[in-house]
Amino acid sequence: xxxxxxxxxxxxxxxxxxxxxxxxxxxxxxxxxxxxxxxxxxxxxxxxxxxxxxxxxxxxxxxxxxxxxxxxxxxxxxxxxxxxxxxxxxxxxxxxxxxxxxxxxxxxxxxxxxxxxxxxxxxxxxxxxxxxxxxxxxxxxxxxxxxxxxxxxxxxxxxxxxxxxxxxxxxxxxxxxxxxxxxxxxxxxxxxxxxxxxxxxxxxxxxxxxxxxxxxxxxxxxxxxxxxxxxxxxxxxxxxxxxxxxxxxxxxxxxxxxxxxxxxxxxxxxxxxxxxxxxxxxxxxxxxxxxxxxxxxxxxxxxxxxxxxxxxxxxxxxxxxxxxxxxxxxxxxxxxxxxxxxxxxxxxxxxxxxxxxxxxxxxxxxxxxxxxxxxxxxxxxxxxxxxxxxxxxxxxxxxxxxxxxxxxxxxxxxxxxxxxxxxxxxxxxxxxxxxxxxxxxxxxxxxxxxxxxxx
Numbered sequence: 001x002x003x004x005x006x007x008x009x010x011x012x013x014x015x016x017x018x019x020x021x022x023x024x025x026x027x028x029x030x031x032x033x034x035x036x037x038x039x040x041x042x043x044x045x046x047x048x049x050x051x052x053x054x055x056x057x058x059x060x061x062x063x064x065x066x067x068x069x070x071x072x073x074x075x076x077x078x079x080x081x082x083x084x085x086x087x088x089x090x091x092x093x094x095x096x097x098x099x100x101x102x103x104x105x106x107x108x109x110x111x112x113x114x115x116x117x118x119x120x121x122x123x124x125x126x127x128x129x130x131x132x133x134x135x136x137x138x139x140x141x142x143x144x145x146x147x148x149x150x151x152x153x154x155x156x157x158x159x160x161x162x163x164x165x166x167x168x169x170x171x172x173x174x175x176x177x178x179x180x181x182x183x184x185x186x187x188x189x190x191x192x193x194x195x196x197x198x199x200x201x202x203x204x205x206x207x208x209x210x211x212x213x214x215x216x217x218x219x220x221x222x223x224x225x226x227x228x229x230x231x232x233x234x235x236x237x238x239x240x241x242x243x244x245x246x247x248x249x250x251x252x253x254x255x256x257x258x259x260x261x262x263x264x265x266x267x268x269x270x271x272x273x274x275x276x277x278x279x280x281x282x283x284x285x286x287x288x289x290x291x292x293x294x295x296x297x298x299x300x301x302x303x304x305x306x307x308x309x310x311x312x313x314x315x316x317x318x319x320x321x322x323x324x325x326x327x328x329x330x331x332x333x334x335x336x337x338x339x340x341x342x343x344x345x346x347x348x349x350x351x352x353x354x355x356x357x358x359x360x361x362x363x364x365x366x367x368x369x370x371x372x373x374x375x376x377x378x379x380x381x382x383x384x385x386x387x388x389x390x391x392x393x394x395x396x397x398x399x400x401x402x403x404x405x406x407x408x409x410x411x412x413x414x415x416x417x418x419x420x421x422x423x424x425x426x427x428x429x430x431x432x433x434x435x436x437x438x439x440x441x442x443x444x445x446x447x448x449x450x451x452x453x454x455x
Contacts, residue, residue, distance in 0.1 A: 038256075049287075086243065092268055115296055117273075146167075148365065152363050160366055169336070169340070212294060218284065236253055263301075303367070307325075316403050340362040342377030352409040427448045
């Protein structure tokens with residue numbers, strides 16, 4: 001039976017009138033009165049605290065780990081190393097067939113970024129756990145490191161991740177994602193002007209008010225409840241199940257309010273090791289990042305390098321666009337292969353270009369593993385594309401808004417990845433922007449429509 005909602009005329013009008021109207025957030029009263037409950041507000045008798053020993057090196061082999069002094073420290077209940085983790089190798093997106101598994105929960109033979117987790121210490125207080133962690137002795141053989149994507153792709157570069165030869169992520173299409181549309185050489189040959197520019201960004205930390213963390217409570221019968229501020233509840237549940245080799249029905253994830261995330265809390269980082277600690281000790285365990293850890297250890301937005309080459313006619317028509325994009329994954333994949341793939345689909349921008357050639361690479365360096373943040377794979381691409389559009393308009397002496405009107409895609413236009421444009425509204429958005437900002441454009445652009453190129 002198919003259920004459909006019927007809208008009456010006055011109801012449709014009410015829905016349209018919501019646009020542009022201020023509406024209070026439903027959760028705002030709880031936030032401003034202090035009534036909102038966060039995961040860390042919970043307390044449990046006998047709560048243990050987990051702290052992690054992290055690599056001080058960007059790249060090194062682990063010769064040996066000595067936890068004997070830490071285990072003797074007052075208040076220490078358990079010390080965990082890689083051998084305690086049932087399935088120590090994982091990657092978050094294996095759930096959607098993005099692999100291979102390339103990251104360890106706790107490093108065993110090698111560390112590939114400064115801050116990588118090596119040992120977990122569980123104690124009766126945060127102070128005891130921190131003091132005991134300082135007593136863990138790890139013997140490292142420091143290796144050469146690489147921090148730039150273009151340097152990482154050179155034949156002589158250090159191999160960052162053994163699961164990704166050549167420091168590339170290997171897609172089913174090869175060592176990068178490709179988009180091919182039209183004849184790029186013919187497009188450049190006919191262009192009146194060619195502009196090639198390189199744009200780059202640095203990693204960006206999400207800096208949430210609430211740091212990453214969770215509290216795990218054993219429920220008996222080998223079941224565990226994990227109170228977490230993850231933004232990706234089912235990724236966390238399923239990856240934890242794989243890492244701990246436990247059926248999902250034994251794991252109860254409780255989310256709720258997230259004190260700021262912006263994509264930074266989609267990685268499965270704290271939950272598996274905290275649940276393992278609760279399983280091995282039989283007591284509730286808290287694992288919460290300090291502010292220092294949040295700023296230095298959590299996954300930032302990836303650094304990106306984008307090389308844009310455009311061919312344009314004197315009348316303003318874009319006739320060729322070639323893009324080479326590099327996404328810096330850091331030492332492990334996490335969400336970066338997906339981000340690079342999104343970039344490949346997005347780089348033509350909201351413009352109809354008859355000849356397009358795109359290559360995007362996900363590259364491994366000895367930096368903090370990067371991941372999601374607010375439209376990752378697209379946001380920095382938009383910055384590069386729109387700065388490039390302004391430069392192209394200046395190059396041919398055209399108003400930058402009118403230049404965009406000429407190239408904006410419209411319904412029926414074929415996109416570079418061979419999907420016809422539907423529901424376009426860029427023309428109308430620019431017309432409204434022109435009106436409200438007082439930016440004058442010629443009447444012919446105000447007469448345009450996204451519905452047809454005839455208008």
